[in-house]
Amino acid sequence: MFSEIEKAFYIAKKDLKEYYMKPGTISWGLIFPFVFSLAFMIRRGGMSVWLAPGMISLALFFGSTSMSAMAIVFERRIDSFERLLLFPISYVCIALGKSLSSFVLGIIALIPVLILAEIFTSTPPLNPLLLVVCVLLATFTSSTFGVLLSFLIKDPSQTMTIFNIVRFPMMFLSNVIISVNTFPQILKIISLLMPLTYITEAIRYSYSGIYDIIPPYMSLSVTAILGILFLYLSSLVIKRNIP
Amino acid sequence: MLNLYFRGDDVLENDNACVIVVEGLTKKYGDLVAVKEINFCVRQGEIFGFLGPNGAGKTSTVRMLCGLTKITSGKAKIYGYDVVRNHKNVKRIIGVVPESSNLYWDLTCLDNLLFCGEMFGVPREERLSRAIKLLKSFGLWDKRNVKFKNLSKGLKRRLTIAAALIHNPKILFMDEPTAGLDVFSKRMLWNKILKLKENGVTIFLTTHNVREAFEICDRIAIINKGRIVALGRPWELKRAFSPKGIVEAIFHPRNPKVEEISRLRGVIGVVEEKGLLKIITYDAVSVLEEIAKLAKSRRLDIYLLNVRGLDAEELFVKIVGGS
Numbered sequence: 001m002f003s004e005i006e007k008a009f010y011i012a013k014k015d016l017k018e019y020y021m022k023p024g025t026i027s028w029g030l031i032f033p034f035v036f037s038l039a040f041m042i043r044r045g046g047m048s049v050w051l052a053p054g055m056i057s058l059a060l061f062f063g064s065t066s067m068s069a070m071a072i073v074f075e076r077r078i079d080s081f082e083r084l085l086l087f088p089i090s091y092v093c094i095a096l097g098k099s100l101s102s103f104v105l106g107i108i109a110l111i112p113v114l115i116l117a118e119i120f121t122s123t124p125p126l127n128p129l130l131l132v133v134c135v136l137l138a139t140f141t142s143s144t145f146g147v148l149l150s151f152l153i154k155d156p157s158q159t160m161t162i163f164n165i166v167r168f169p170m171m172f173l174s175n176v177i178i179s180v181n182t183f184p185q186i187l188k189i190i191s192l193l194m195p196l197t198y199i200t201e202a203i204r205y206s207y208s209g210i211y212d213i214i215p216p217y218m219s220l221s222v223t224a225i226l227g228i229l230f231l232y233l234s235s236l237v238i239k240r241n242i243p
Numbered sequence: 244m245l246n247l248y249f250r251g252d253d254v255l256e257n258d259n260a261c262v263i264v265v266e267g268l269t270k271k272y273g274d275l276v277a278v279k280e281i282n283f284c285v286r287q288g289e290i291f292g293f294l295g296p297n298g299a300g301k302t303s304t305v306r307m308l309c310g311l312t313k314i315t316s317g318k319a320k321i322y323g324y325d326v327v328r329n330h331k332n333v334k335r336i337i338g339v340v341p342e343s344s345n346l347y348w349d350l351t352c353l354d355n356l357l358f359c360g361e362m363f364g365v366p367r368e369e370r371l372s373r374a375i376k377l378l379k380s381f382g383l384w385d386k387r388n389v390k391f392k393n394l395s396k397g398l399k400r401r402l403t404i405a406a407a408l409i410h411n412p413k414i415l416f417m418d419e420p421t422a423g424l425d426v427f428s429k430r431m432l433w434n435k436i437l438k439l440k441e442n443g444v445t446i447f448l449t450t451h452n453v454r455e456a457f458e459i460c461d462r463i464a465i466i467n468k469g470r471i472v473a474l475g476r477p478w479e480l481k482r483a484f485s486p487k488g489i490v491e492a493i494f495h496p497r498n499p500k501v502e503e504i505s506r507l508r509g510v511i512g513v514v515e516e517k518g519l520l521k522i523i524t525y526d527a528v529s530v531l532e533e534i535a536k537l538a539k540s541r542r543l544d545i546y547l548l549n550v551r552g553l554d555a556e557e558l559f560v561k562i563v564g565g566s
Contacts, residue, residue, distance in 0.1 A: 003364065007361070007362055007364075010358065010361040010362060011362075014347065014350065014354075014358050017349070017350060017354065018347055018348070018349040018350060019349070075347075078345065078348065079341070079343050079345040080345040080346060080347055080348070082311055082341065082345060083345060083346070083347075083359075084362075085310065085311055086309060086310070086311070086334060086339050087334060087359075087362040087363060088331040088332070088334040088335045088362075088363065088364070089331070089362065090331070242310075242311065242312065242313055243272070243312050243313065
């Protein structure tokens with residue numbers, strides 16, 4: 001068990017060395033969420049306590065998923081992903097290693113947005129400790145979600161297109177920039193099917209003590225369960241992808 | 244179909260010398276049967292050549308043994324471990340050189356080896372020394388800080404082989420290891436392979452280079468259309484498949500027509516390559532007599548006359564063609 005976790009860290013370290021500075025990672029993972037947050041802030045003349053958690057969840061979500069999109073899909077395209085299958089490790093270890101590198105990039109992407117939020121919101125986070133827990137949990141779930149999605153993509157050349165087809169609707173439907181309370185019933189239901197909704201709700205509660213439709217105990221536990229579920233599903237998909 | 248197996252080459256589960264045992268191994272991709280119920284064993288410390296034309300099932304077999312492809316039916320054991328149920332134990336003791344050099348593009352040579360060492364659980368204090376030793380022994384020390392993507396094709400291949408050796412595997416699978424290598428790199432690699440054999444490493448080698456395989460391998464299996472059509476020591480295969488051999492001849496001032504030669508007693512076939520007549524025969528003595536008669540009647544001199552067995556490539560073509 002310890003050995004598997006150690007090897008997952010080695011995979012993550014290797015991924016970060018290789019893909020941290022790739023254009024796709026930088027543009028979609030780091031620049032986009034920061035610029036998006038900045039644009040909203042300028043447009044509204046500051047960042048409300050309702051919007052700041054949305055921007056934080058958006059940053060960690062784009063940061064972590066961009067890393068997995070880059071690392072996994074690129075390696076599958078050039079066959080070096082097969083190397084991981086030759087090491088004496090489990091499929092869960094591979095999925096965990098890939099998730100950890102995405103996790104680190106998610107956290108890195110989050111920092112500038114967090115600083116913006118800290119500077120430009122009128123009130124500081126309500127519960128900083130809970131915010132840290134929520135952010136770590138949310139980044140982990142975003143990472144495993146990105147890893148799962150990356151392994152599901154058949155054609156690597158379509159990666160960013162498919163990722164954005166999934167991410168952009170989530171951005172609008174997951175309570176990030178528009179409150180789900182304003183949505184018609186059908187969109188509310190769709191929103192509840194999206195992992196980003198639970199992530200945003202959990203962060204929003206820890207940041208400002210408010211939530212829109214999902215109570216904090218539920219958003220936190222669903223976020224945690226989804227993280228583990230996506231990790232497990234990723235390992236199954238890795239196994240299934242073996243010809 | 245030629246189905247030639249020599250003594251001791253059947254599957255012997257209880258043969259302690261067998262480190263790879265394959266029984267009824269089959270791989271299907273949809274309706275296509277890539278490998279069909281093959282059986283063989285590989286003994287400890289031998290170089291086992293696995294030859295076949297393109298699409299014969301060589302790579303599918305290697306991939307099944309290494310856990311890169313699912314097995315449709317049959318079973319395979321490596322050092323007693325089932326390759327499916329105990330895949331982690333199997334992977335600890337094997338090294339694999341895949342057909343494509345697929346290390347990590349943006350890592351340096353040294354980092355690639357260190358990463359492989361980490362993943363194979365090489366003790367922390369040994370990783371660097373082993374990586375350095377491999378880099379030096381494969382002539383890559385000067386390139387240790389160069390990224391894998393910036394290496395030439397031959398150097399990429401060398402590093403891929405070095406990476407497969409970082410954990411001192413007991414068995415080394417090499418799928419077309421010399422593909423894309425220049426003559427010097429090829430020679431260096433064959434020397435390395437022989438050195439590994441001296442150190443007790445078992446080598447499972449697939450290659451298109453039939454001549455070299457016949458020189459270097461202890462035993463050879465030839466696979467065609469998913470089936471093993473011949474298996475034995477190189478000299479056994481040669482003896483079994485070319486009992487009479489080839490008569491080579493050059494006449495002066497000119498060779499008789501190929502059609503004329505082909506009508507001679509004992510001749511199976513004739514080809515003329517750059518003025519050299521290659522007469523395939525089941526009865527070399529008769530052919531020699533017939534050639535002497537023909538030369539006398541036509542008042543031709545015999546510039547060259549030579550009898551030999553089939554060379555490795557001709558033998559390979561004969562076995563594969565015959566199957």
